[in-house]
Amino acid sequence: MKNQLKIRLLTLIGAGLLSLSLSLHSALANPDSPGGKKIALIGAEPGIPSCSACHGATGAGQLSAGIPRLAGLTAPYILAQLEHFRHGTRENALMTPFAKKLNTTQMQAVAEYYASLPVPRPSGANPPVDQQLRKQITMGSSLAENGLSQSAMPACAACHGEAGLGVGTFSPDIAGQSAAYIADQLHEWKANDRRDPLGAFMRAEALHLSPSDIKAVAAYFASLPGASTAKGATK
Template sequence: MNYSVMILRRRYLSMHLVIASTLLAMSGAHADELVTGQTVAMQGTAKGVAACISCHGAKGEGNAAAGFPRLAGVSASYLSAQLAAFADGTRQNPIMQPMAKLLSTRERDAVAQYFAGLQPPPDVKASDNQSVKPSDVGAWIATRGRWDEGLPACVQCHGAGGIGVGATFPPLAGQPASYIASQLHSWQSGTRPPGPLALMPAVASKLSDTDITAVAAYYGGIGAATEGASANGSKQ
């Protein structure tokens, strides 16, 4: 066999071995991250972090009665950013801050990946049609906004029906009304980071307590409809 051909074959084989080894290592690392995320979510940690499911539900579906938000299907990068904000104190919450501080960056990212990979409850679309009236305050603000006051509609960032858009704007549908209301109040008081383009403090500042209650009830009602559908056996 030609010597140069042998050299080329050896190099070709070596290259494929390197690629295979790299892919195997990446696969192993990904599997390890999933195990870490599931362990934190289901069991907590030896350092004292409680299992996430004890508040957020066995499938990350949230707890409407207690005001704990849904995590299932929410963007991993969004969840990681929120955990980092809790850890460094820029987002304040007496339950989540100490938990997040006890998690390493790797653990925060892993548990975020775990919940992002769970199937969210079936989305129930909100009414975005022409039948919405100004007297229906929650639906009007959610779907139309009040542009004469510089208040955009929630759907312009969070998507029709509050399903969420990308990694930046989380879902509102399926979240407890009390949780949505508390976060809007947090932006008003400056106890939650402003987010992209500092949009939310500006939006929240234009909302009265009545507005907040109405918008939260509107999106919370979508979640209630989802729970009803699940109870009837339509949950995947």
């Protein structure tokens, strides 16, 4: 009788340990596990602020303030940018010190979390379309889809896709991003500020654009609807 009870007890303990092991494995393998979500919404630990403080709880960013959307970008792209910020190959007064406080595992977790979120379309992200803005969007559409023949500048769509949704992990989704953010990035490329060393092509592209061209391209991509909000569900 005692042996049977001991066997039953050991069986229950073994089953419990197996269940715990499977739960831990699932949490580590799941991009929506508390690792990435906790860093995004609460912060990794004291002294490391949450991503949501700037990028919002849904990853929508603050488009009117030029803070980009992260939701729906690919995990490899987000991770690469965090690595660039950490190592100084891309500079930003806010992002560089933040990235330096995260280890690679934490970066991977938060990148996968944001990549899993649907793309929100927050209200008031960009100004109403008046006549001047409509002209900018039309001009930007031509530049994005056709490039500049006189300077042999390729179309933006060649890399970012016709709808600005990016091409796999090669180029990011910029449809529906902040016009201010897109314009800032193009100006930084043009000024040869420290950026992703693999993005030399973007600098060559930006050098062909005048300030009015940059404003037009930014307005055009900001006006696009972005990826379907049906992707995933907000965690």
